[in-house]
Amino acid sequence: MIGNIIKKEFKELFTLSTLLPIVVVALVFGFVGQMVGNVGETIEEKPVIGIADMDGGDFSDIAMSVLIEKAEVIYDGSDAEEGLKEVREENGVALLVIPENFSQNIYANHPGEIEIYWIMRGAGMLDSVSSGVAEGLIQSVNQEISKELIQQDNSLDPALVLAPTTRIETTFFKGKKVEGLSPSQLSSMLISQSVVMPVVVMMLIIMAGVAVISSMGLEKENKTLETLLTLPVRRSHIVIGKVVGSALVGVLMAAIYMIGFLYYMRSFQISDINLADFGLTLGMQDYLLVGISLFAALLAGLSLCIVLGTFAKNYRSAQALIFPITALAMISSFTIMFKDFDTIPAVLRVLLFAIPFSHPMMAVRALMLDNYPLVIGGIAYAAVFTVIMIAVAVRIFNSDRLLTGSVQKRVGLGKLGWGFRR
């Protein structure tokens, strides 16, 4: 007897709609795990650097030996220009320039300057990992020089012994030259673009998506759909009305959510650095493009939701149908948070571009770096996607599908007797 009840419960609960969310969450975790795995490899790998030694003194020799041991040196010469070119071409992280008088300055109780020219390829949270590893090299150089200083002369300034070198940093990031900041500092400054925008868009898409899919489920559950479809209103207007109405609800809900989230994110931001000082700022037209990109993505996402919503049989099944949207939003959001569009593999890049709501997530960062083709291309793609999805939805609204659902299933019920409604 109990076996019979267990079997019934299992059959009732173990359905596609209950299974799908778990599969989706597992896939997203797997995806993130894959990315974290790559970070581990990056940390273990020797950073690829170039060294231009203009000094040739005792301490630059120590620095050179440390760097050669702990890094993969692709340029070892005395021409900074040539070294930088080599580093760029060989996908290196940085060029370290040890200027003339480096050793002499240290002997004279002054810290030796090391010029570092960073090549930053992405602003995602994981993109600055390799430069972080390279920064560790400087610590090793300092340690070795400190040891040497202690062995040589005990009368030296303790502050110099503890920090025998200083860094003058310049970061080259997608055509921009940012002086005085390392990639990890720059990445920290861009955290609002790396985290806030993806989260805002993700929440917006999910909340508005839930609204539109639920609306379809409710129409069926409350048996209002048939009446709606016989009213003198175009099917396209019903579809657009649902999309825009849900977009407004989604915007409102996401706005409430974001007020709290923005306060939370403030604690991670460096408050005394202004991005505009480094040419990383948006103009009016850029903000307009971000707004258009966000609106286009929202419409694209919701038009996809309404197509999915036509499969909803009731409110409960509608909730399960939101999971493909959630998964796509999470994939884009996490990818953009951790990696830059330019630093992910080509397959992922295609996938990211194909997900229409990933574009506003990337838009702010892209516009700061004058990557207009990516943003405008994204808007155009989202617009085309929306038109196609609305056309598909209108086609479904004009067909029997909305009312009849799965035909074969109903015929099966009909065979049982009077239950089949025609």
Place this chain on the structure above:
Amino acid sequence: MKAVEVKELVKDYGNFRAIKGISFEVSEGEIFGLIGPNGAGKTTALRVVATLLQITSGSVTVFDYELPKEAGEVRKIISYLPEEAGAYKNLTGKEYLNFIAKFFGEGEKFQSMVQRGLEIANLGERINDKVDTYSKGMTRLLLVGRALMVNPRLAILDEPTSGLDVVNAQEVRRIINSSVEAGAAVLLSSHNMLEVELLCHRIALINDGKIVASGTAAELKKEYDAGNIEEAFVKAIK
């Protein structure tokens, strides 16, 4: 001009043929009833005329507008009341009537439609309560009000008195009759043979997707030598 002309209508759901070539006509000012058991094809026929379902073969015209080509025009002059209909639960009864009336008119026309809807629904003060709090009968009254307030040229009513008590059912029948007197045509379906006999000018008996007999109640009773329509129907499908 015929209100409805259905010729050799066939409707398939995948491999299943729900309607197997039925033909009937409804004239202006006429109440035409489709009667038959569950699964006979009544609702499918009504849904096709109401522009909800596509036609597999055959033809359907409503006031000379051809379906599905001119479905948009048909929707302007019909009103459909499904058997298992509901209303938006977060709206009050009055808000629901307002919502529907906005699709059919503005200004004075809109106001008079809503007023008519309020009168038909006859829910008193409860019309200002949310639909969510209504009983099944109250919801049905609201929906009947919604369907008939727009003065449709063709009212398509699937089991119009379903869920109503005797008094309310009688009131709804009176309203349907008065709509016809105002010039509307009515196409309805019902399980209730007595109701059909009382209400309809002509009747089609439908079984297994086919019309097995049609005519006035008197003609059908005479043809099958039956005391009432129920008996006539049973004899017709044998």
